[in-house]
Amino acid sequence: MNSTNRTVVVTGVGATTPLGGDAPSTWEALLAGRSGVSLLDEEWAAELPVRIAAKIAVEPGTIIPRPQARKLDRSAQFALIAAREAWADAGFTAKAGEDASIDPDRLGAVVASGIGGVTTLLEQYDVMREKGVRKVSPHTVPMLMPNSPAANVSIALNARAGAHTPVSACASGAEAIGYAIEMIRTGRADVVVAGGTEASIHPLPIAAFGNMMAMSKNNDDPQGASRPFDVDRNGFVMGEGSGAIVLESAEHAAARGARVYAQAIGQGISADAHHITQPEPSGNGIGSALQNLVEHTGLNGAEIAHVNAHATSTPQGDLAELKALRKVFGDDVDHMAISATKSMTGHLLGGAGGVETVASVLALYHRMAPPTINLDTLDPEADADVVTGEARALPGEGPIVALNDSFGFGGHNVVLAFRTV
Amino acid sequence: MAATQEEILEGLAEIVNEIAGIPTEDVLLDKSFTDDLDVDSLSMVEVVVAAEERFDVKIPDDDVKNLKTVGDAVDYILKHQG
Numbered sequence: 001m002n003s004t005n006r007t008v009v010v011t012g013v014g015a016t017t018p019l020g021g022d023a024p025s026t027w028e029a030l031l032a033g034r035s036g037v038s039l040l041d042e043e044w045a046a047e048l049p050v051r052i053a054a055k056i057a058v059e060p061g062t063i064i065p066r067p068q069a070r071k072l073d074r075s076a077q078f079a080l081i082a083a084r085e086a087w088a089d090a091g092f093t094a095k096a097g098e099d100a101s102i103d104p105d106r107l108g109a110v111v112a113s114g115i116g117g118v119t120t121l122l123e124q125y126d127v128m129r130e131k132g133v134r135k136v137s138p139h140t141v142p143m144l145m146p147n148s149p150a151a152n153v154s155i156a157l158n159a160r161a162g163a164h165t166p167v168s169a170c171a172s173g174a175e176a177i178g179y180a181i182e183m184i185r186t187g188r189a190d191v192v193v194a195g196g197t198e199a200s201i202h203p204l205p206i207a208a209f210g211n212m213m214a215m216s217k218n219n220d221d222p223q224g225a226s227r228p229f230d231v232d233r234n235g236f237v238m239g240e241g242s243g244a245i246v247l248e249s250a251e252h253a254a255a256r257g258a259r260v261y262a263q264a265i266g267q268g269i270s271a272d273a274h275h276i277t278q279p280e281p282s283g284n285g286i287g288s289a290l291q292n293l294v295e296h297t298g299l300n301g302a303e304i305a306h307v308n309a310h311a312t313s314t315p316q317g318d319l320a321e322l323k324a325l326r327k328v329f330g331d332d333v334d335h336m337a338i339s340a341t342k343s344m345t346g347h348l349l350g351g352a353g354g355v356e357t358v359a360s361v362l363a364l365y366h367r368m369a370p371p372t373i374n375l376d377t378l379d380p381e382a383d384a385d386v387v388t389g390e391a392r393a394l395p396g397e398g399p400i401v402a403l404n405d406s407f408g409f410g411g412h413n414v415v416l417a418f419r420t421v
Numbered sequence: 422m423a424a425t426q427e428e429i430l431e432g433l434a435e436i437v438n439e440i441a442g443i444p445t446e447d448v449l450l451d452k453s454f455t456d457d458l459d460v461d462s463l464s465m466v467e468v469v470v471a472a473e474e475r476f477d478v479k480i481p482d483d484d485v486k487n488l489k490t491v492g493d494a495v496d497y498i499l500k501h502q503g
Contacts, residue, residue: 065442067440071463138463138466
């Protein structure tokens with residue numbers, strides 16, 4: 001065994017999203033083409049220019065006991081639910097150590113968020129102003145710190161090989177999974193629970209993103225507002241939730257007889273170095289990440305059957321991604337079934353890479369690509385085969401590869417690659 | 422009017438139930454906040470702030486560390502309540 005280049009596989013998936021309280025219900029809704037977006041009819045939303053969002057389908061308070069929940073930011077609650085589901089789905093029956101098939105010192109947790117505990121911070125600021133300094137919760141700091149989801153997953157599962165939180169805006173969840181792949185590939189851990197989470201449906205973040213002109217203001221048609229690649233797209237719709245996977249060295253998975261969903265081949269990373277929010281429009285920045293992936297994994301464009309696109313439904317971003325794919329993979333793009341699941345989930349920001357990795361892995365396992373909903377008229381400049389209408393079967397024979405693209409404000413580009421086993 | 426020992430115990434039990442989820446009947450004078458009632462040092466600050474409000478008492482941070490058991494807290498409040 002070469003301890004610096006080990007094969008990594010996915011053995012568990014978990015999610016709590018606007019489409020369902022777990023990975024199976026989320027996957028079912030994705031295949032069925034259901035939207036998780038709704039009107040924000042709360043009083044606090046009345047004055048906002050954007051009054052739509054994709055709220056979580058199952059409130060975490062119905063799952064996590066209140067004494068524990070009140071010490072966790074909503075983003076950490078989501079992460080804990082998704083991580084525990086992935087953990088059980090991987091066949092572990094208790095936390096590391098109590099389940100003797102995993103040594104706590106060989107288990108890691110890498111869970112990212114784009115913004116961290118922003119609602120905790122804002123709510124406690126309100127408490128301080130309205131009720132005074134003494135009433136500020138002593139749990140505020142451990143709730144709002146961006147590493148809180150990773151730390152809480154580490155504590156819950158007894159993961160002692162390291163708990164990490166890469167932060168790269170909307171690429172954070174994908175970067176977490178990429179980091180976890182490296183932890184196993186290079187021998188630092190045998191098993192890592194990894195993913196992303198976000199909970200920022202609150203008037204301040206919505207006002208802020210809205211004032212950037214980054215969000216759709218289609219308040220009259222919530223379910224039709226997130227429309228990646230459609231000629232009438234006009235911005236993203238904010239979503240909340242978390243997605244997590246269990247990554248494991250192939251040897252460790254085989255030794256305990258674990259079911260394997262897919263192989264995690266690796267990642268490609270680049271930075272645009274262009275603008276703090278706008279994507280580099282030619283696709284060169286994203287293309288560098290794809291090129292980086294090819295160089296590090298030896299991946300061939302002909303193997304790629306499916307792409308879970310970043311595609312947030314913004315005019316510039318969606319096209320830059322397709323240009324990059326075409327630039328790097330040429331005619332091979334023609335046989336890639338491209339899905340934009342944000343058309344259904346909304347954009348989960350730091351949670352997106354986690355949820356979309358779950359979707360990518362399940363797409364390979366079931367050999368089905370989810371549809372892109374609300375795609376009535378493909379942008380004439382979108383030069384790719386975007387799956388629309390209904391879910392589409394992927395090639396049933398032989399190994400196929402899926403990519404999960406994630407890009408973040410700041411010019412962070414992360415591409416993850418998975419292969420059928 | 423000052424609260425009685427019984428009323429203070431009942432009030433603390435409700436506070437501990439709200440913060441740590443422990444049934445009120447399990448919050449007894451000899452119980453340790455940390456060892457028996459799942460109240461860690463951060464949650465203890467919440468217990469103290471709630472008790473201050475409920476019983477019109479000030480519990481300085483330096484005194485909080487001496488409140489190991491529910492009985493310690495009841496005695497402190499009995500003695501210092503306004």
